[in-house]
Amino acid sequence: QPVRQRKITYLLPAKNGEEQTMQFLFEIVDILTTYVRKTFDRSTKVLDFHHPHQLLEGMEGFNLELSDQPESLEQILVDCRDTLKYGVRTGHPRFFNQLSTGLDIIGLAGEWLTSTANTNMFTYEIAPVFVLMEQLTLKKMREIVGWPEGEGDGIFSPGGAISNMYSVMIARYKYFPEVKTKGMAAAPRLVLFTSEHSHYSIKKASAALGFGTENLILLKTDERGRVIPADLEAKVIDAKQKGYVPMFVNATGGSTVYGAFDPINEIADICEKYNMWLHVDGAWGGGLLMSRKHRHKLNGIERANSVTWNPHKMMGVPLQCSAILVRERGVLQGCNSMCAGYLFQPDKQYDISYDTGDKAIQCGRHVDIFKFWLMWKAKGTVGFEQHIDKCLDLSAYLYNKIKTREGYQMVFEGEPQHTNVCFWYLPLSLRSLPDGQERRERLHKVAPKIKALMMECGTTMVGYQPQGTKVNFFRMVISNPAATRSDIDFLIDEIERLGYDL
Amino acid sequence: QPVRQRKITYLLPAKNGEEQTMQFLFEIVDILTTYVRKTFDRSTKVLDFHHPHQLLEGMEGFNLELSDQPESLEQILVDCRDTLKYGVRTGHPRFFNQLSTGLDIIGLAGEWLTSTANTNMFTYEIAPVFVLMEQLTLKKMREIVGWPEGEGDGIFSPGGAISNMYSVMIARYKYFPEVKTKGMAAAPRLVLFTSEHSHYSIKKASAALGFGTENLILLKTDERGRVIPADLEAKVIDAKQKGYVPMFVNATGGSTVYGAFDPINEIADICEKYNMWLHVDGAWGGGLLMSRKHRHKLNGIERANSVTWNPHKMMGVPLQCSAILVRERGVLQGCNSMCAGYLFQPDKQYDISYDTGDKAIQCGRHVDIFKFWLMWKAKGTVGFEQHIDKCLDLSAYLYNKIKTREGYQMVFEGEPQHTNVCFWYLPLSLRSLPDGQERRERLHKVAPKIKALMMECGTTMVGYQPQGTKVNFFRMVISNPAATRSDIDFLIDEIERLGYDL
Missing domain, CATH: 3.40.640.10 (Type I PLP-dependent aspartate aminotransferase-like (Major domain))
Known part of the structure; x- marks a missing residue:
């Protein structure tokens, strides 16, 4: 039995396109809500890493090249599923890579409405x-x-x-x-x-x-x-x-x-x-x-x-x-x-x-305002306050956890003012090395190496960088409302798992 | 029986928040798909015009003010419905007001995915x-x-x-x-x-x-x-x-x-x-x-x-x-x-x-690319070509319809190069008036007046402006894939209905 191939020309503004349009949009929403569910599920990965050349060569059934002729709606649905599959779940409770993290459901609804209003x-x-x-x-x-x-x-x-x-x-x-x-x-x-x-x-x-x-x-x-x-x-x-x-x-x-x-x-x-x-x-x-x-x-x-x-x-x-x-x-x-x-x-x-x-x-x-306005309505001013206090509490938890922990060194002393916690992780082999050029050079390579392993495992993501004369260190930031103490613990465990023997 | 009042704290990342989240998102999608359906329905209005002070004073059940305390999810759904209700349907087949018009279903799906990926x-x-x-x-x-x-x-x-x-x-x-x-x-x-x-x-x-x-x-x-x-x-x-x-x-x-x-x-x-x-x-x-x-x-x-x-x-x-x-x-x-x-x-x-x-x-x-990429996949290069040729055909239709029609005067001679058709409409009272200061002054007021009536009726929207020494004229543009000849006819009828006796 041949696979049914719907055409884009079946959709609105086509005559009698209503039903096909509604069906297609519900199929899209099904893909998106499945993604939302998985985003919050700690048993899923944050990302499924591939190198640029791999994605460019084309994954099975997913080809980025544009062509002259239209694809079927079935292929469009596959394209949407695969776009999400090979992307990064920025709302995952263990995504700490950027200052913007998390997936607020009200904000998401607001964005969907904004794109529908398209003005x-x-x-x-x-x-x-x-x-x-x-x-x-x-x-x-x-x-x-x-x-x-x-x-x-x-x-x-x-x-x-x-x-x-x-x-x-x-x-x-x-x-x-x-x-x-x-x-x-x-x-x-x-x-x-x-x-x-x-x-x-x-x-x-x-x-x-x-x-x-x-x-x-x-x-x-x-x-x-x-x-x-x-x-x-x-x-x-x-x-x-x-x-x-x-x-x-x-x-x-x-x-x-x-x-x-x-x-x-x-x-x-x-x-x-x-x-x-x-x-x-x-x-x-x-x-x-x-x-x-x-x-x-x-x-x-x-x-x-x-x-x-x-x-x-x-x-x-x-x-x-x-x-x-x-x-x-x-x-x-x-x-x-x-x-x-x-x-x-x-x-x-x-x-x-x-x-x-x-x-x-x-x-x-x-239109960038609607999602924000809607979130404010839904949370109230107090809701934003709770979110912010919670994130700062979490970063204090992280700071207190690692400030005296074996193998960690803070980039600056004292409790951070914001949720940024900056630290070096020292693999065992570096811990007894005296301060000096060799230690600096080797330490500089630790964070990138751990980060690369992290991304390949896809378990969590956190940023790193040098700053001034300071060699590469991790910058942990917390803005994700889904993150909990257990996710902080997970991150630390993961850094140690991947970095201890480097 | 009291109305059920769901709280935002029921949603993900709340524990066991999956079901409530899915239900809420489907309720939102229901509002959005209803809006999409109506957008393409010529029996609905393009807009339901209200002055700023009216919306600011608050319509029944719809209040723009932000407050300290959260609203229920029920109220959020009402807010979404009303936001669309008092907005402008830029995808309506009779919305010609801007260079960007129309609501492409694949593009819309692409935007929904983009906001879900939130990167x-x-x-x-x-x-x-x-x-x-x-x-x-x-x-x-x-x-x-x-x-x-x-x-x-x-x-x-x-x-x-x-x-x-x-x-x-x-x-x-x-x-x-x-x-x-x-x-x-x-x-x-x-x-x-x-x-x-x-x-x-x-x-x-x-x-x-x-x-x-x-x-x-x-x-x-x-x-x-x-x-x-x-x-x-x-x-x-x-x-x-x-x-x-x-x-x-x-x-x-x-x-x-x-x-x-x-x-x-x-x-x-x-x-x-x-x-x-x-x-x-x-x-x-x-x-x-x-x-x-x-x-x-x-x-x-x-x-x-x-x-x-x-x-x-x-x-x-x-x-x-x-x-x-x-x-x-x-x-x-x-x-x-x-x-x-x-x-x-x-x-x-x-x-x-x-x-x-x-x-x-x-x-x-x-991320502005995904919707475009997805549309290209769905339409192919040929699909864009067809859309563009169709829009230019429609504007030629409009031009040919009004270039010698009683009561119209073209702003410049000859077939337009793009879909822009620029014209004055002359109410009956102006048609016999000799060219001169009085005619210019009165003509300058015609397009704004018709436009105001149009918006209050909510039946269609088209832009106007002066240019150099030329007094206010209509600028019709066609980029809306939903527009047909009947919509062009409607626009002309509407201009005449509203403007003939001015």
């Missing part, structure tokens, strides 16, 4: 509900930052790097609005400041926006990765003496590797003294504002001129969801608006102040 | 399948552009505006790589060229990247909205005489309002002569490359240095899906790479040339 954020006209949700949510976030009445402005952007880029653009517009029309030639030599431990997006922004990476001055940090304010002031004075104009300081609220929080109040004092824009990159740490217990780590954030805050990281919102918040109203609009007539008609029948698209550097803009 | 494009490590799909698809697109063997580079970006911004950045890096480190001060005064009819994103890029909008020279167009090459050459010579350096020319392949295609070959000749970067903004018109019948409109595109092409427009891929393609390998990477150690570790176990994230100005990057 664009540029105007109220075609996204009335989403535009209002964005405005209300941004206001709420500004209230939580601590700006009076939640006043100010903001927008959701495609990720923290773009949000940080916005902050530099807006600062420039505030101090040198003529750059918008005349270019950087209209400004003196401007310098920006950020810590050695800050995210590389500040550097990308310096390059892209025409400042140049050499005009981004890197600030020294203490051994915990926090900016030393005196170094900022010294470098500001030095820049001024050279005739440059210090314009912008980025303070990191939760650094990528160490999870360090720069001392915002002390930095704000210096910014006020020298009339510089203060941005807080809270892409990773901003979520701690939701926790009464931990928000003190961001004390002073209410003095910032702008804040990046990515709900898709610590708050568990599906990718992507990043906000840039601005304290002063009008500068975001002033910086970016071009008043395109075909989109932002002034003679619409509704209040056009809700056509927020002209504030963006994008034209079309994906 | 990030920066590394092969956590998005192996998607990274490879992106590479293969970009190569295929470059082949279609006409670059030998599909050589070159590219990346998917969050929309055409960002893709266009990439093109300016890459051009600057190619000619003045030192700007990356030293800023715009390291370059002479650079000027960019684009047509009066081009998309405003080129202007946004000029402002953002530090060129300044005054250094973006606008080129004259013919009455069809196509760049006059002689004007480009004259302005290049003029700029050089002033001591400026002409660096970049944007040629539009399908302009936003008129759907005009600039003469790429003639522009390319000038770019070669004066050593300027040629970018083709094919965000809207790039899809025509898929059609053997229409691709000649982009003749010369293979001579471009970079191309923007948005599959989410003419090819019906769900939002967002935009590619920037670059002819020369290495410049995209060179321009943007910062080699962040925590993400792009050089000592991974796999071939790290597949870690493509450092080419981006973003760090995290949404």
Whole structure:
């Protein structure tokens, strides 16, 4: 009996395509819900690793090449199943590899709805509900930052790097609005400041926006990765003496590797003294504002001129969801608006102040708000707080477990400020080796080797990197709501199982 | 009997949360599939219009405000239903309002899978399948552009505006790589060229990247909205005489309002002569490359240095899906790479040339490729061609229907190059009015008035705008695969019904 081969032309908008469409969508949902179930099942792997050349050569029944002729719906279903099969389960309780982990069911439902609505954020006209949700949510976030009445402005952007880029653009517009029309030639030599431990997006922004990476001055940090304010002031004075104009300081609220929080109040004092824009990159740490217990780590954030805050990281919102918040109203609009007539008609029948698209550097803009709004509805503010407190408790558990454990060495002393726990694991053969070049070289290779074995086993995933003069170490981060103490224990056991004899 | 109130804490990762999770997801899918069915049903409205203040005050049972305490799952389902109810059905066969319309079922399935996979494009490590799909698809697109063997580079970006911004950045890096480190001060005064009819994103890029909008020279167009090459050459010579350096020319392949295609070959000749970067903004018109019948409109595109092409427009891929393609390998990477150690570790176990994230100005990057790849699999190249030919046929049908019809006046003469049909509708009272200030003023108000009535009736949606000295006119565009001749007829009837007596 031949296999039935349904064609794509059976689906809507085809005449009488309703039934076939519904059936096909339910078959897809069946694949997806099976995947969701497995994602949370600890007996399944986090990933089924294959090298690029293996996937490119084609796995059985799964061929990535595109062709001229259509495939059957049966093959499309196979393609979907295999795409998931050879991917990485980022919601698995033992996936710790990135700052964004977990699979929130409400957020997932929100994303499914968002794609079904398939609209664009540029105007109220075609996204009335989403535009209002964005405005209300941004206001709420500004209230939580601590700006009076939640006043100010903001927008959701495609990720923290773009949000940080916005902050530099807006600062420039505030101090040198003529750059918008005349270019950087209209400004003196401007310098920006950020810590050695800050995210590389500040550097990308310096390059892209025409400042140049050499005009981004890197600030020294203490051994915990926090900016030393005196170094900022010294470098500001030095820049001024050279005739440059210090314009912008980025303070990191939760650094990528160490999870360090720069001392915002002390930095704000210096910014006020020298009339510089203060941005807080809270892409990773901003979520701690939701926790009464931990928000003190961001004390002073209410003095910032702008804040990046990515709900898709610590708050568990599906990718992507990043906000840039601005304290002063009008500068975001002033910086970016071009008043395109075909989109932002002034003679619409509704209040056009809700056509927020002209504030963006994008034209079309994906709807990133709905999943976040829906999660907030479902969890309440208290739900986010519980999630964050739980993740920080778990990381404290990990820290306490390994800080004195045989074979571990912490990268910095003391309890981490965020969920980042940075450590070296020493195989037995390295433990008695004296500190020196040989030990460093061998230690540098340990984390990559364990990571490679981990991925090949597919049991868990955690990140590693060098930092400054420090050789490769593991950076454990916890943002996954599915993770428990048993998963932390599993990770440690797994590191020892794979690394002990290296 | 009290209504059952399920809590979000019943869902995964809760212990024994599987059954509740599956049930909740199926309830969501039920809401979504009902919406999909209605979207294609011509007896339903395109939208149920409400003013911002109405939605903000709260509709019955639907309140946008966020609160501290969680809502029940029952309320979440109501929230989802109402979000769709008060939104706009962008897939409705009579939604013609934007360049992106329609709801492709395979694309929708692809988006649902993408959100379930919830991963990030920066590394092969956590998005192996998607990274490879992106590479293969970009190569295929470059082949279609006409670059030998599909050589070159590219990346998917969050929309055409960002893709266009990439093109300016890459051009600057190619000619003045030192700007990356030293800023715009390291370059002479650079000027960019684009047509009066081009998309405003080129202007946004000029402002953002530090060129300044005054250094973006606008080129004259013919009455069809196509760049006059002689004007480009004259302005290049003029700029050089002033001591400026002409660096970049944007040629539009399908302009936003008129759907005009600039003469790429003639522009390319000038770019070669004066050593300027040629970018083709094919965000809207790039899809025509898929059609053997229409691709000649982009003749010369293979001579471009970079191309923007948005599959989410003419090819019906769900939002967002935009590619920037670059002819020369290495410049995209060179321009943007910062080699962040925590993400792009050089000592991974796999071939790290597949870690493509450092080419981006973003760090995290949404997976925009899968839906497009899946649609290509399902339709084949021929399926896209059929869709595009059909849309252009429909617009020819509209053009022929109204070009000599009583009460219509075309904005420009001759058959449109793309699916854009631009026209004024004249209410009876205006038809005998002589040309002059009064007629212009009254005509300017007609399209907004009809549009407002249309939205309040909710029967169909089409865009309008002024352009240069031309008062408000309708811009009809067709990219919706669900649209048929009867929908075009309906639109015309509706315009006449609402506008005849104005």
